[in-house]
Amino acid sequence: MTNSLDLPGRPQDTRVVVAMSGGVDSSVTAALLKAEGYDVVGVTLQLYDHGAATHRKGACCAGQDIYDARAVAERIGIPHYVLDYESRFKEAVIDRFAESYIHGETPVPCVDCNMAIKFRDLLSTARDLGAEVLATGHYVASRALPEGGRALYRAREDERDQSYFLFATTREQLDMLRFPLGDRTKAEVRELARQYGLAIADKHDSQDICFVPTGHYADIIERLKPGAAEAGDIVDLDGKLLGSHNGIIHFTIGQRRGLGVATGSPLYVVRLDAERRRVVVGPREALRMSRIVLRDVNWLGDIALDAALADDRREVYVKVRSTRAPQAAWLYAADGGYEIELVDGEHGVSPGQACVFYDAGEGQARVLGGGFIKSAAAADIAPVREERMAAELRG
Numbered sequence: 001m002t003n004s005l006d007l008p009g010r011p012q013d014t015r016v017v018v019a020m021s022g023g024v025d026s027s028v029t030a031a032l033l034k035a036e037g038y039d040v041v042g043v044t045l046q047l048y049d050h051g052a053a054t055h056r057k058g059a060c061c062a063g064q065d066i067y068d069a070r071a072v073a074e075r076i077g078i079p080h081y082v083l084d085y086e087s088r089f090k091e092a093v094i095d096r097f098a099e100s101y102i103h104g105e106t107p108v109p110c111v112d113c114n115m116a117i118k119f120r121d122l123l124s125t126a127r128d129l130g131a132e133v134l135a136t137g138h139y140v141a142s143r144a145l146p147e148g149g150r151a152l153y154r155a156r157e158d159e160r161d162q163s164y165f166l167f168a169t170t171r172e173q174l175d176m177l178r179f180p181l182g183d184r185t186k187a188e189v190r191e192l193a194r195q196y197g198l199a200i201a202d203k204h205d206s207q208d209i210c211f212v213p214t215g216h217y218a219d220i221i222e223r224l225k226p227g228a229a230e231a232g233d234i235v236d237l238d239g240k241l242l243g244s245h246n247g248i249i250h251f252t253i254g255q256r257r258g259l260g261v262a263t264g265s266p267l268y269v270v271r272l273d274a275e276r277r278r279v280v281v282g283p284r285e286a287l288r289m290s291r292i293v294l295r296d297v298n299w300l301g302d303i304a305l306d307a308a309l310a311d312d313r314r315e316v317y318v319k320v321r322s323t324r325a326p327q328a329a330w331l332y333a334a335d336g337g338y339e340i341e342l343v344d345g346e347h348g349v350s351p352g353q354a355c356v357f358y359d360a361g362e363g364q365a366r367v368l369g370g371g372f373i374k375s376a377a378a379a380d381i382a383p384v385r386e387e388r389m390a391a392e393l394r395g
Helices: 025-035 064-076 086-102 109-128 172-175 186-195 219-225 383-394
Strands: 015-019 041-048 079-086 133-134 143-145 149-155 233-237 241-245 269-274 278-282 288-299 311-320 327-334 337-347 353-358 367-377
Touching: 015 025, 015 109, 025 041, 025 064, 025 133, 025 186, 041 064, 041 109, 086 109, 109 133, 109 172, 149 172, 149 241, 149 367, 311 337, 327 367
Parallel strands: 015 041, 015 133, 041 079, 233 278
Antiparallel strands: 143 149, 233 241, 269 278, 288 337, 288 367, 311 327, 311 353, 327 337, 353 367
């Protein structure tokens, strides 16, 4: 029988905790490992007040999903626990989400959740339960390295790949984490759910921002931070007043619709000036950024990052949004931190988003780490140097 966890010894001697959200992916993960003979324990985290989301399609970790996870556990015959992580989740994810928007950023709460809740607190709980492994239903692959340790890779199915949200996973965490679905397609996973007789086989996928029951994130921010939606000005790139707005929390970089101003050509949100409560708009070409300054960089390469930066730089491929394909870039050490120079530039780069590094642009490329975007700017390097860099990367 195939061993999905890449572990030595007999499966029946290995306890595995599976993070069960109540969705198809985590349910199949639990059923698959149980079928392989592992000593599986299901754990579901209640992360937020589930009253408003109990019957909403696309919610997770609350309400109906907790009942679905329990039903799956009963069906496959494993113990199941529900842990109240609501206060931890509010502090580590929801409050940070609100603060980020107030400061003119576009946060990625799923990264914070994985980093601070699932792969820190839940890993600790798994150890307390005597588990050797914590398994999740993420679409990402983990493989052993010849020299020891494990590495993270993009999923087999590009459109399902979730490696963007897992870049902050540490080496130590990777040693205990497993992702059995990384080399499977969604269609295959749903078919497995039917074979295992799981009632959730056709259940809708959860949405990214699970704690926003209405789908309107600004409502959450205003409830958590009364007065956060302060009115201000909408100006063009030269500072000319074009109109007014009811709070920068209602805007994101690259936004075109709902600006409330009209000119002879399309306008986009180019920058959010939180300090002066300004929304700066301009033409689409003003959104193109080539230089990205990073913070909180996590490196998963084989050697230390500074040592990996031969001649102070390294060729990488990066994603600045989860839905974008990786593109060629250079990673630099600069001013005590790290920066990215995008060979072809990118439109709509926003502070707060993640910039994730890969060792190749296609296929199941290895994840080399990433960081959060501190700021972005148009290219400030000489055209000759930019042309040389592009030629080197394209061969």
